[in-house]
Amino acid sequence: MAFTRLFKALAAITLASSIQSVAAGSSASSDSVCANAGKCVPFSIDLTWGPSDPSKAISRNAILTNGSLPGPPLKLKVGDCVDFTVHNNMPNVTGIHFHGIRQNGTPYSDGVPGVSQYVIQPGTIYQYQWTAEESGTYFYHAHYKGQMADGLYGAIIIAPADDAKTPWGLIDSSAVATLKAASEKVEPVFVSDWNRRTFSEFFAVEQAANIDGACSDSIVINGYGSQYCPSAEFIASQASPLAALVLNGTSLTSKGCFPPNSPITQGGQYLAFQNLAALPDDFYNTCIGYKGANYTTVVDAKDGYKAFSFINSASIPLVNIAIDSHKFWIYEVNGNYIQPQQVDQVVVANGDRISFFVKLDQTPGDYTIRVANAGLNQVFSGFAVMSYKGGNDQVLGIESLNYGNQNTTEIVPFNPALAAPYPPNVPATSADRSFVLDIQKSPQQPTEAWAWTLSGISSYNQTNDDGQVPLLFQDVSQIPASDLILETLDNEWVDLIIKISGPIAEPHPIHKHANKFYMIGAGVGDFNFTNVADAITAGYPFNLQSPPYVDGFTSIPANGNGTWMVFRYQVNTPGAWLLHCHIQNHFSGGMAVAILDAVDNFPKPPSDVGHVCTGTGKSNYPGLNSTLSSGSGAGYGSGSSTNNEGVSTTSSTPAAYTGAASSVTVSMTSLALGLLALAFAL
Known part of the structure; x- marks a missing residue:
């Protein structure tokens, strides 16, 4: 064998x-x-x-x-x-x-x-x-x-x-x-x-019904989680007041989602082309429920602090994270140290990684980690547990975040616009080249609600994954010009001006492959410029002194308006790369462009790309002393994390929120606080 x-x-x-x-x-x-x-x-x-x-x-x-x-x-x-x-x-x-x-x-x-x-x-x-x-x-x-x-x-x-x-x-x-x-x-x-469906099944339903799907079954933390089915009354009590305004007399579905025929969220022009009979009952309207386990991490107060890196690998939701009775010291965003911020909550967008310290100074016990969907599209949450040694499974703590992502106390949210690099790291004061991109529903597929474009013209075709000779393996001088392929020169500074069309400008987490960029500006409204210099002359604010240095950033959400943001990066990593939305059905719907960086110094792949070589090196990571054996992932366990089967997880109203509706203090969500700050009004 x-x-x-x-x-x-x-x-x-x-x-x-x-x-x-x-x-x-x-x-x-x-x-x-x-x-x-x-x-x-x-x-x-x-x-x-x-x-x-x-x-x-x-x-x-x-x-x-x-x-x-x-x-x-x-x-x-x-x-x-x-x-x-x-x-x-x-x-x-x-x-x-x-x-x-x-x-x-x-x-x-x-x-x-x-x-x-x-x-x-x-x-x-x-x-x-x-x-x-x-x-x-x-x-x-x-x-x-x-x-x-x-x-x-x-x-x-x-x-x-x-x-x-x-x-x-x-x-x-x-x-x-x-x-x-x-x-x-x-x-x-x-x-x-x-979700209960594989992604290919989910996307097939989206296309058959001709909708822009934004309804999930559950949130999981490190693979653990339940599908909750709270009552309609509970969902309504936890939702943002803005949701009621946008719904305009209609109701959220039993899964807490905006209905699939909402003209505001789907776009009124697509309703005549929908085929809602193709939607299975549980896609939006029937909550089945599932009792899974909660992920539990064990901490020891003797350590003083615990460091976490939360990674959003979700298909759809941006998530807001809080730990009952604990503040965070955020020290790293997308792999780069920042000027630390002490906060109560942090929104982690798709593809982003946020690292923070938690001071272990509370009474030993079990404290709920709350992970709520940060968008208006759905009211749902997932839960985990931070358990102190010696706490005897006693549930303690005061919540600051409810099931629908509303604050229950006064909070300080993380402000991504103020995530200045540490040590300081600044971009060039001007760009050599600018590209204007326009996120919108695909103008070339005007009856298809699931189709998107990042270029403003064409949708990126994912059949390229299967049949196309990879761009990196082609003669770069022979690649046809296209709105889906951007070209740069070695060592240039490039501005990616990304506009998001209204009237409902959703938050789009845009990720750039290959190297990080500086997030130099963002705002609500029109951006009728082809370069940043003209926008500065016209009075638009930009941050060229201490902008965030990241590999992904999320556009400002807006109702009744469009938005914009500008990424500035140096062409210092030649190759063929993607720029795309990390919401998976938006990416599959065409929200992507390719970038050929440094076409004047374009790399040639070695002849043995993909071959299996015999490596014998050792990791220098602190505490890892043994050579990793091929195929085993040796030395990479789960730390002190355990599965606590005793944590209550039900398929009805979460126990952590029983009776909470009457005591909720409604305030602006941390998503709005964080993202609206991106107007960069310096």
Whole structure:
């Protein structure tokens, strides 16, 4: 049996080698990926397709990574090289993206089929190789169509260099060593929506009914969670007052969602083309309910502080996070240290990673971690538990966030516009090139509510994932001009001016592959300029002194108006990349463009791209001393986290919110507070 498996693996490697060599053709260089393998840390994942664990959350067919969901974390230190091997034992093709990782010199490892690689075929082995250049929290996830929604994701934690400057002294100058120790044991926490349907099934329903789907079944934390079915009265009592205004006399569905025929959220022009008979009852209108377990992390007050990195791997919702009776010291956003902010709540958008310290100074007990959908599209939440050692399972704490994302006390939210890099890091004062992009429903598909464009003209076609020779493997001089392909020159500074059409401007989390950018400005209203210089002359405010430095940012939501935002980045990572919305059905609906960075210095992939090399390196991550064995993910356990079966999770009104409706103090949600600040009125 073992011999048969080995034979198949060797055959797969040989086949992959032949495919890649032929595919590369004249574009391939003589450089070899495997020439570097001896110094690289080996890390392997084994992908299978099968039912998820029914004790944790709704069970359905999903992508299991080394038999689990999420997959095992990869821990490295700045300077480490990794050989990341994928054993595709699924019946489906795939590709793995390393979200936020700068692929300088390794553009063939970005993991986007049709752009930087061919798909990984079923029954084959494929290896990525890259070097950890920047510290922080990142993650690997599927980048073939909407497969991320099927559970393929895992954390990447990169420790800083020994001489790196850290902001610990700005948080607590008397506890620098304690904060450093906590940061070295940071716990990654994935937050996602989890649906009864696979993504391909979900998207097929969306297309058949001709709707822009925005209704999920549940929120899960590290794969654990329940589908709650509270009463209509409870849902209405927890919802934002703005929801009632937008609904204009209609009601939320039994799953807490805006109805699929709402002209405000769907667009009145599409209602005549809907086929709501194609919607299954439980897609919007029937809440089935499911009692799963709650994720529990155990903390020890003796440690002083606990560090978390919350990662939003959701298909649809932006999420707001709070822990009863605990404040956060946010110190890192999207893998970059920031000037710390002490807050009560933080919104984490799709694809973003927010790292923070929690001071462990409360009475030992169990404190609820609340994760609420931060948008108006649906009223629902997920829950986890932070359990102090010695607390005897006693539930304690005062909530600041209800089931519908409304504040129950006065709070300080995280302000992403003030997330200045630490140490200071500024962009160029002007750009060499500007691109104007316009997020809207696809003008070329005027009857299809699910179709989007980022360019303002065409929808990105995800059939490119399957049939197109990857852009990286093409002769860049022969790639036809298109509104879906942007081209830049080496070392230029580029402005991406992104406009979001109204009258309902949804929040769109836009992610750029390859390298980070500076978020220099955003606002509500028209932006009738083709460059930032003219906008500054006209009095528009921009932040060129301390702008956030990130790989993803979310547009301001607006009702009755359009919005805009501007990203500025330096072309210092040549290759073929994507810029896209991280809401998975928006991405699949066409909200993406490709960027060919540095066409005057365009890289040529090595001839052995995807080959399996023999790495023998060791990770320099603090506390990891053993060589990682291929295929095992050795040394990457779940820390102190446990599953607490005693936590109450029901499929009706959450126990944590029984009777809370009468005592809720309505105030502006932290999402609005955080995102409206992005007007950058300096």
